Amino acid sequence: MRLSKWGYYADFALYPVWIGALATRALWHASIAVAAIAFGAIALGLAVWGGIEYALHRWVLHRVEPFRRLHERHHAHPADFIGTPVWFSAMLFLIVWQSLARWAPGFLAAALVAGLMTGYLVYAAVHDAVHHRRVRAGSWLYRAKLRHARHHQADARCNYAVSCSLWDRLLGTERATAIDRDR
Numbered sequence: 228m229r230l231s232k233w234g235y236y237a238d239f240a241l242y243p244v245w246i247g248a249l250a251t252r253a254l255w256h257a258s259i260a261v262a263a264i265a266f267g268a269i270a271l272g273l274a275v276w277g278g279i280e281y282a283l284h285r286w287v288l289h290r291v292e293p294f295r296r297l298h299e300r301h302h303a304h305p306a307d308f309i310g311t312p313v314w315f316s317a318m319l320f321l322i323v324w325q326s327l328a329r330w331a332p333g334f335l336a337a338a339l340v341a342g343l344m345t346g347y348l349v350y351a352a353v354h355d356a357v358h359h360r361r362v363r364a365g366s367w368l369y370r371a372k373l374r375h376a377r378h379h380q381a382d383a384r385c386n387y388a389v390s391c392s393l394w395d396r397l398l399g400t401e402r403a404t405a406i407d408r409d410r
């Protein structure tokens with residue numbers, strides 16, 4: 228969806244505050260054992276996000292209407308402020324949080340969602356950087372930029388992951404970029 232500049236960057240205002248509130252909820256007055264479980268749950272949420280990011284991009288944004296049509300606009304105009312409105316992602320996170328809170332203790336649900344949201348924020352930051360920022364040649368971000376550029380320009384059926392290439396490697400959709408081949 229085409230967004231205003233403020234709408235596009237709203238993720239970076241909302242999610243750090245929300246993640247901080249959830250982490251506080253998870254760790255407030257926690258014993259050492261509960262804090263260890265909470266940190267583990269945050270790490271688990273972060274790891275699970277990588278799979279969600281891959282699955283959403285590959286099987287939803289490239290296949291399911293109306294998301295496919297909206298994502299096509301991003302492929303055609305990669306530098307424009309086209310993305311997921313913050314109200315939509317926040318609504319999905321609220322649904323996930325409330326669903327988790329039904330079967331898990333409150334601190335655990337908060338920690339898991341804090342991890343998922345942190346993954347989403349990292350994805351949003353990396354995706355913004357690869358399209359809108361100059362990045363140092365040879366850096367990790369530069370490689371992410373080349374990987375994503377290949378997805379945009381040469382072959383939209385590869386390099387679905389943006390923030391972490393693990394799932395492309397696992398599912399056989401990773402394609403080399405120019406600097407990979409030069410190595």
Ligand SMILES: [Zn+2]
Nearest residue numbers: 301305358375
């Ligand atoms: Zn992109």
Ligand SMILES: [Zn+2]
Nearest residue numbers: 284298378383
């Ligand atoms: Zn795509």
